[in-house]
Amino acid sequence: MAGILEGRVAIVTGAGRGLGREHALELARHGAKVVVNDLGTSLDGDGVSHGPAAEVVEIIRAAGGEAVANGADIANFAQARGLIDQAIAEFGRLDILVNNAGFVRDRMLVNAEEDEWNAVLRVHLGGHFATLRHAAAYWRAEAKEGRQPDARVINTSSGAGLQGSVGQAAYSAAKGGIASLTLVAAQELGRYGVTVNAIAPSARTRMTEGPFSTAMAAPEEGFDRMNPANVSPIVAWLASPEASDVTGRVIEIEGGRVCVEEGWRHGPSRDLGRRWDVAEVGGHVRELLAEAAVPEAVYGA
Template identity: 75%
Template sequence: MTGILQGRVAIVTGAGRGLGREHALELARHGAKVVVNDLGTSNEGEGLSDQPAHEVVRTIRAAGGEAVANGADVADFDAAREMVEQAIETFGGLDILVNNAGFVRDRMLVNTSEEEWDAVIRVHLKGHFAPMRHAAAYWRSESKAARTRAARIINTTSGAGLQGSIGQGTYSAAKAGIAGLTLVAAAEMGRYGVTVNAIAPSARTRMTEGPFADKMAAPESGFDVMHPGNVSPVVAWLASEDAADVTGRVVEIEGGRICVENGWAHGPAHDLGERWSAEAVGEGLRALLRQAPSPEPVYGA
């Protein structure tokens, strides 16, 4: 296999099914050597199976590529370190980390249990942090040894994290955290040759089969806007050496549409020059709100 990622080494988490599977296949198609990580859990994070990861590895190898399976829990700090070490020991280094693993437990806020909150925050937010932390340490050590790599991190946020989604408060909070983590990591890691970006995909996966089933249905003919494979070419380019000038960005992808998210930015402001009185805040804040754009509707509103 030859392409824009020829000879580069990648880890893709949650790569046994859905978006992660498509990412792993696309990276391999462009010449990357891929560590295919998947815990093999259900959509709710239950059960274990090594079969999804091994099936993707077999598919990559059958097409002439190089890949190995990994069954680490990405939110386990030590297991994430061992996953990074596996890539380095197997393929001689690491250039690309695609954080994709996750699951959902949709609940209205008033019905969300502590266990559900902890589980979703853990797999999404800590499951991004732990692999990033160990990959970043490796890239920093390489840079200090004058072996700076053209390293890339591609995280996975969501429209739910950017605009909000009714019935997905926990998931939205985790995905918003990932967007913020992406910005900080991009600012901190640039000195070591690392770019950090995030994608916000809209695609048909196990996680969208429930609340967005009608929107996600495959068409009888024509372009399948919701096929998860539509997202992966953006991931492949962001993972390439050509993308060295793009960092700290969130890119939304749906079908053939890509959109650069603006995110939080300072808007209208007024400095009173002294402490505001509570009575004056209402008039002052309403004046600023009239100048500000209206927020986008929360999904499901």
């Protein structure tokens, strides 16, 4: 399937390391021109380094591809616009936005500080919003000028956002918000020729080295299920013209396993046609709970 992204222009955020690095390399391998965004922060979001993004750019260029580095803080609204503008200025267009950047500051809820909560939501949820907002404005303008886009957005949620994760209240809340943002954006941007999907990857990265390192350490029968490169082919396909009819979906990926998440759905219900009396709530709700599907287990529970 080499060349499925030929001539297309992509932005990948947080592309200096881990999943983002593998996404950028995979997109370039299939012909995309890539803007490699990375602020180069530490695992908890401190510091700045342009080295990781520059290294990925050099790898792509050495293989015959086209890429440029970008060091924007994607959670900064103005800098996020600059990222979108750079792609258009460098390569003449934008077709693909892969929102991947993020960091963690894990705490049990009773120990969490306000600044930690705000920092995690800022980079994950805020960063997704800022880049998506400016890219959407560009694609809408293109559509209004008669140049209908065939564009793709791939957001990054997480099993923590879908099922919850003990010790990761802020991260789980942000990733759950990204899944909901994906659903809304898919509906709003479809008229402009844009699909919006999200992935929920499980892979060995800096963010999973702590509590999950033992489970993720050893390859199984010669196949390293937790290699982040396993996730990127699904990203490349979602970014391709072939996926033009897929939108508003969240896809979980672990090793060779791909799962389409079903998310919140209306389950059993009861309508009295009148105001409820508190004395009758318990019996009815317990009957509905008995009919409903059992919730997925929270990670770490």
